[in-house]
Amino acid sequence: MKHATIFFLYVSQYMKTRLTYRVDMLMEIMSDLLFQAVNLIFILVVFGHTDMLSGWSKDEIIFIYGFFLVPFAIFGAFFNIWDFNERYIVKGEMDRILTRPVHSLFQIILERMELESLFGVITGIAVMVYAGNRLDLNVSWYDPIVFLFMVLGGAFVYAGIFILLASISFWSDSRTSIMPMMYNIGNYGRYPVDIYNKVIRFVLTWILPFAFVGVYPSAYFLGREEWYGYAFLTPVMGVAFFGFAIFMWNIGVTKYRGAGN
Amino acid sequence: MGKYIEMIRVRFLMMLAYRTNYYSGILIYSINIGAYYFLWNAIYGGKGEIEGLSVIQMTTYIAVAWMARAFYFNNIDREIAQEIKEGKVAVEFIRPYHYLMMKTMQGLGEGIFRLSFFSIPGMIIVSLIFPIEFSAALSTWMFFTIAIILSFIVNTQINLLTGVMTFFFFNNDGLIRAKRVVIDLFSGLLLPISFYPGWAQQVMDFLPFQAISYIPSMIFTEGFTGFAVWEAILFQLVWAVILILPIQALWVIAKKRLIVQGG
Numbered sequence: 387m388k389h390a391t392i393f394f395l396y397v398s399q400y401m402k403t404r405l406t407y408r409v410d411m412l413m414e415i416m417s418d419l420l421f422q423a424v425n426l427i428f429i430l431v432v433f434g435h436t437d438m439l440s441g442w443s444k445d446e447i448i449f450i451y452g453f454f455l456v457p458f459a460i461f462g463a464f465f466n467i468w469d470f471n472e473r474y475i476v477k478g479e480m481d482r483i484l485t486r487p488v489h490s491l492f493q494i495i496l497e498r499m500e501l502e503s504l505f506g507v508i509t510g511i512a513v514m515v516y517a518g519n520r521l522d523l524n525v526s527w528y529d530p531i532v533f534l535f536m537v538l539g540g541a542f543v544y545a546g547i548f549i550l551l552a553s554i555s556f557w558s559d560s561r562t563s564i565m566p567m568m569y570n571i572g573n574y575g576r577y578p579v580d581i582y583n584k585v586i587r588f589v590l591t592w593i594l595p596f597a598f599v600g601v602y603p604s605a606y607f608l609g610r611e612e613w614y615g616y617a618f619l620t621p622v623m624g625v626a627f628f629g630f631a632i633f634m635w636n637i638g639v640t641k642y643r644g645a646g647n
Numbered sequence: 648m649g650k651y652i653e654m655i656r657v658r659f660l661m662m663l664a665y666r667t668n669y670y671s672g673i674l675i676y677s678i679n680i681g682a683y684y685f686l687w688n689a690i691y692g693g694k695g696e697i698e699g700l701s702v703i704q705m706t707t708y709i710a711v712a713w714m715a716r717a718f719y720f721n722n723i724d725r726e727i728a729q730e731i732k733e734g735k736v737a738v739e740f741i742r743p744y745h746y747l748m749m750k751t752m753q754g755l756g757e758g759i760f761r762l763s764f765f766s767i768p769g770m771i772i773v774s775l776i777f778p779i780e781f782s783a784a785l786s787t788w789m790f791f792t793i794a795i796i797l798s799f800i801v802n803t804q805i806n807l808l809t810g811v812m813t814f815f816f817f818n819n820d821g822l823i824r825a826k827r828v829v830i831d832l833f834s835g836l837l838l839p840i841s842f843y844p845g846w847a848q849q850v851m852d853f854l855p856f857q858a859i860s861y862i863p864s865m866i867f868t869e870g871f872t873g874f875a876v877w878e879a880i881l882f883q884l885v886w887a888v889i890l891i892l893p894i895q896a897l898w899v900i901a902k903k904r905l906i907v908q909g910g
Contacts, residue, residue, distance in 0.1 A: 413821025420825055424832045431842055432690050435697045440689045567675045574682040581689035586682050 392488065396496040404502070415502050418462075422509050425451060425573070440581045445520045447577065450604040452513030454576050457540030457599050459506025465545035467498050468565040470552040481644055491549065491635050514607075523607065535621045536603035542624030543598045544572070549631035556638030568594075576600035591616070598623045650744060651752045658756025666764055673769045676713060677776065683709045684777050698841040704868045705839075707779045712836050712864040714766040714773075719799040719859060721754035724823050727810030732818065740902065747898060750810070751803050758799055782869055790876050794863035797883035801858040804890040805830070811894065814901035835861025839870070855886040 404411050429451060433444040474480040474494065483490050518525075551565060575596030579587045590597040603620045605613030684706050691702045700708065727750060730736045739746045773779065782788065809826045813819050831837055833856035840851055840861045851857055862879045865871045871879055 407816075407818040409816060410818045410821050413816075413819070413825060415821075417821050417825035417828060421828045424828050424837075427832065428837055431838055431844075434844065435842065436690050436692055436694070438692070440692070567672070567679060570679050571675070571682065574686070577686055577689075582682060582685045586678065586685060589678060590682075 389488070389492065392492075393496065396499065397501070400499055400501060411502060414500075415505055418503060418505060419509065422455060422506065425576075426513070440578055442578050443521075445517045446608055449514055449517035449521065449523075449608060450576050450600050452510050452515075452517055453536075453604040453607070454540075454600045455506050455510030455513065457537045457544060458572075459503050459510060460537065460541040461544035461548070462503030462506065463501050464495055464499060465541075465548055466500060466503070467494060467548060467552050468568075470494065470498075471555040471565075475555045475642075478644060480642055484639070484642070490639055491632065518607075521608070523609070529607070532606065536606070536617070539621035539624030540599035540603060542628040543595050543620075546624070546627030546629075546631040547594055547596075549628075549635055553631070553634045553638040556641045572596045572599070595623055595627065651748060654749055654752040655756040655759065658753045659760045662757055662760035663764075669761075669765050672765060673772060676765075676769050677773055680706075680710050680713060680773050681777065698839065700839065700841075700868070700870055703778050703780050704870060706777055707781075707868045708839060708864050708870070710770065710773050710777070710779055711867045712860050714770050715795050715798065715863050715867075716836060716860065717761040717766045717769075718758045718795055719802045720761075721757050721803065721806065723750045723754045723803065724806040724810040724826070726750065726753075727807070728813040728819060728823065731810075731813040737905070740905075747807050747811075747894065750807065754803050754806070755799070780868070782867070784869075787866065787869060790880065791863060791867045793880060794866050794883065797880065797887055798859045798863050800887045801855055801883060801890065802830070802834075804887065804894060805855070805859075807894050808890070808897065811897045811901055814897075814905065830856060830859060833857065834859035835864065839865070841870075855890065858883040858886050 426448070429444070429447055432439075433447070437443070439447060474483065480490075483493050486493060547568070548565075551568065571594060573596075574582070574586070575590055575598070578601055579590055579597050582590065587597075597616075598620045602613060602616040606617035687705050687709065688702060691697065691705070695701065697705075727736075730739065736746070739749075774781070805826065809819070809823055812822060816822065833851055833854060835857050836859075840848055840857050843851070862871075862883055866876055866879065
């Protein structure tokens with residue numbers, strides 16, 4: 387209950403600060419839309435030169451992309467802590483966080499919240515509806531529930547990966563260039579994993595399981611039965627990865643020595 | 648001049664202190680290029696060539712585009728925005744150097760560091776794993792060198808431009824993000840410009856972005872030959888000169904209407 391109250395206090399505070407710089411907020415939403423468009427353009431341009439991507443059609447790839455946008459939007463709104471190292475470790479902000487009686491990660495998530503990312507949910511669903519219509523997909527009564535679980539699973543996978551990467555900073559407080567690169571690797575989970583060789587498929591499934599935020603869960607909605615096993619693993623992977631990340635974070639916090647002033 | 652070279656050196660040494668991180672960076676880059684390689688293989692799906700590029704040329708294009716990015720990429724737009732927001736820029740005005748020039752030099756120091764500790768070793772590792780073709784012609788390497796220097800200049804100028812805009816918007820994280828997305832797409836980093844539909848290519852001919860990634864990568868993969876190389880370099884050069892104008896103009900206006908929010 388306490389956490390919920392704190393959450394809503396932060397949200398209202400967030401709204402106030404955002405509304406101070408209205409033009410910038412508008413720009414941020416626009417840049418999100420632009421970012422989503424870029425990936426769509428990539429798919430469209432590529433399919434201008436080919437009809438099938440190892441047995442998957444353009445509309446199927448677009449559908450996967452639409453699905454991906456939904457968990458990614460939730461991730462972007464709450465867990466996008468790519469600059470954790472610079473902001474909290476190098477500048478010593480972590481000291482301030484640790485003096486307060488709420489879990490450190492929870493505080494950081496609240497401080498780094500970017501609620502305008504949630505617009506991505508709308509874009510994602512719109513893209514899915516568009517592609518789904520062209521593919522004549524059937525929607526059963528239980529599909530929205532499955533969708534919810536898949537989306538939460540995917541968002542937790544993403545969150546887990548980024549929290550794990552952020553936790554590395556507790557052990558080595560120097561800057562890393564890995565974070566921006568991760569967004570790119572995240573993109574590969576959106577393409578059918580059978581196009582990659584074994585190593586990359588393994589990495590995308592078990593090490594950096596981005597495939598669970600794209601192709602695996604989407605395979606369920608696209609009726610690709612050969613992938614159902616992986617598809618239903620999505621929520622499990624989400625919980626497992628997120629849990630592991632929090633476990634590592636908690637260990638990491640005890641190793642924090644303070645680097646700023 | 649000496650002070651600017653010193654700035655390059657200091658930034659280089661600063662980066663050197665963090666060099667161990669770059670080895671993990673090379674691994675991540677390799678995974679990235681590897682995934683791209685398979686994705687493009689699937690896209691080609693047995694076709695010999697698309698828009699005049701073979702699969703091997705395409706792989707080379709991707710590899711060199713990402714490695715060159717490590718050289719020209721910098722965060723000086725964010726740094727400038729941060730310094731304006733924190734009010735530090737007021738102090739910079741009274742120091743005996745041109746603030747924007749100083750930022751450029753810091754970016755260059757970073758770029759030289761990444762080129763030597765990241766791009767070159769990374770390129771060697773990637774070329775051992777994936778089929779990548781290096782040109783044997785000395786002229787190609789020469790043109791490529793000129794092209795990536797110019798791509799650094801154009802990219803830095805665009806960064807300066809977005810950074811200086813903070814004077815007018817106060818908080819321009821959105822603009823900076825939008826700029827990054829536009830550059831990824833229109834510079835040819837994700838897709839060669841020649842893959843776009845004709846009308847889009849024509850629009851991009853009038854924009855500076857392809858000077859950043861498309862031109863150096865095409866020169867490296869020998870997708871451009873003969874006269875096209877000269878034309879491409881000229882394109883970069885013209886934009887490098889044109890972009891000085893808006894930067895200088897905004898800078899002069901900004902100095903007049905500077906409002907320090909903090910500091």
